[in-house]
Amino acid sequence: MRIKMFVKSWKYPSILLTIIGVSSVGEWIYFLALNLIVLDMMGVLAVSGLYILRALSTLFTNIWSGSLVDRSNKKHLMVWLAIFQSMFIALLPSFSSIWAIYGIVFLISIASSIANPTTLTYMTKLIPQAQRKRFNSLVSLIDSGAFVTGPAIAGFIFMSGTPNHAIYMNAIALFLAALITLFLPNIEKRDLIETEDEKITLKVLKEDWKLVVDFSRNHGYVMVIYLLFSAVMVLATVVDSLEAAFATEVLAISEGDYGLLVSIAGVGIVVGALVNMIVVEKVATSWLIGLGSLMVSSGYLIYAFSGTFLIAAVGFFFLSFSMAFINTGFNTFYQNNVPVEVMGRVGSVYGFIQAFFIIIGTIIFGIIAESVSIRFVIIIGTLIMFAVTVILFIFNTQSSKKEYYIEKHQLQAPGTN
Template sequence: MRIIRKYRLILFGFGFSYLGNWVNLVALNLLVWHLTESPTAMASIFIVGPIARILTSFFAGSIIDRYNKQKLMIYSDIIRGILILLLPFTSSIWLIYGVLFLSNIASSFFGPSSTYYISKYVPDKDKQSFNAILGIFSSGSFLIGPALAGFIIALSDVSVAIWFNALTFFVCALAIFKLPVVDGRQDMHRQRLTWQMLKEDYGIVYAYIKKERAFAKVFLYFQGALMIAFALDSQEATFIKQNLQASDSLYGVMVSIAGIGAIIGGAMAARYAKRFSTRQYIIYGLLLTTICYTLFYLSPNVAMGTISFIALGICMSFCNAGYSTFYQLSVPSAIMGRFGSVSTMGVNMLQIVFTLALGILADWLSLQLVCIVFGILAIFISLLLYVFMHSKSAYEGLKEEIV
């Protein structure tokens, strides 16, 4: 496809990094499960990252908007690669959490920087197609990563799978280094970070949110439902092993098969990117995604769980492509770093609350029952977004390219 040829370097760099992340996720889940066999400990993997990102978000956006984003992405990848290399040498769950904490601090700079770079590097007419194709690379990693993790672990051990993830960070850094500069100048003007500067930056973000109320409502509804979905992700491995009685290898196969749906969905999202609006991608994609999450935790056996996984992959591809395009079109590039960091702070607070609550309730009550209730809550929030994005205020307040 034209989009793949045109943006092959950034797609390869990000795609290879996605592959490593999925390999690492499977390996890390198994490492922590065998150490603790605790749903709370498993949930904590998904809490350490948000805590690190919340603390870093107080100042990360102010740095990102004033420095060269391309360099920040490169430095972030190199630091994360070094930290992940150290992970297998840790001997306790608390040391694992510590390495993950530091790695997520570096990630706090990569995310907003990459969003800014894509918004400047990819023209508006290509954004939805590009995001859908990037989703295919992510989905392909979702398919190949767990299977590759299982293969690596079968031939060696969990440590080698984790080291593979470190390698992908270094390769991604090299790919980003070879991309063109989009900041307009290679050396950005550096300013000393002060409390007054941070206060002014928060004021700018608040003024933007107050002005763009329609955008703010879509953002809150979408992220609210998505954070519940992420909380449900934290119990995925526990549910598969504890309730569906699957082995380690079958767990990897299930997650890998789910990637088939994600690849199909990504291809469909790319194919119809110019036919359907961003609004349609968001509202229908999110609603069906939350329904699929709920159906997965309603599954009585591995077969039904796998079918739900495949459907989830298809729906989430549309959801992600639509939201990424919505964000890139809506947030001004001049404040993208600051808005991204401030919003990350709030979003990760939600993720911590939902994930910790889910983990604790799952220890006290039935894991399946608690996950189903959370899934229904996510569906309700998705319906609120559906209603709002069909309202008059949404049509008047959002950009024409979105509705």
């Protein structure tokens, strides 16, 4: 009986995990293949344009995507977005113009930017609160595995075929993910989405932005944690943008050794995700976020002050090892404290702010690195990150805020509501 209940309770979560896994691995294959195609066509500068496109698509999409997500049936939107991406990815190899490719990539990135909050919102509705932390730890493990298996599969395809073959395989994988999504329950079938038929106009967007502002004022503690976590992610992304230059120019290691550093980070991600999955139920969500963030920033500090390959490798392993804890903790906190009815809008508005600061921060850090030194800007960035994580740790571990981290167990099986 207990086994039967366990199988029933994890039936739909397992399907959702499969979809996330296929999408994560496919995204690595797609982006690596796309990099090679564009590099072969136009060179390194054109590849940099792909990264700029992704950031711009996030800025463009997050202005309005939350309004769409909260007004849509999440299962149906997930299916159509996956089909949309698979169709346009399949079209990529047929274009020889870099501008045509950029245009298609921009559309694919828009769909991806909408798909992420849609999946998160659906996940929050599907997974009972009692299972969320365990489920989020499994998502971290799958994402970690994709970090390793995605490039490995792509490399195998490149050796036996061409980047175009990898593109087609990813298109097929995304289409299969769309078909698998059809087996998930339509959890909003009997829900009344009050704004479902409302057209998204500028007036509606202004009202939605006001809603997010009002929500932030009324839930100050939740938004403080959100902003502090976002600040850590922004600083990590900005510092990572100078990672290759720091390794090769400051540490004076070869490109081969840099590749080994990246591999060590990959091992750290996988090992951290495995440990996280084992201990997640025994560690409070507040400590996953607070201590996890301190561990991440400590790893960056070790890396920033390193003078040899060995010390840099220790820093790389430690920071990547810690990522699963902070991500699992924050996602659980976010799902438990932001109402699912406004989750899309809250996430998109703050995602817009985060993307904006990533672009600005990357530009500023790049200018300082050119005019002063790479090590200086890396050290400054990691020291600021460490200070932010100390503040985040203090806010997370306040005894007066325990109610924000309490796991409310639900007996209802997923997919039955």
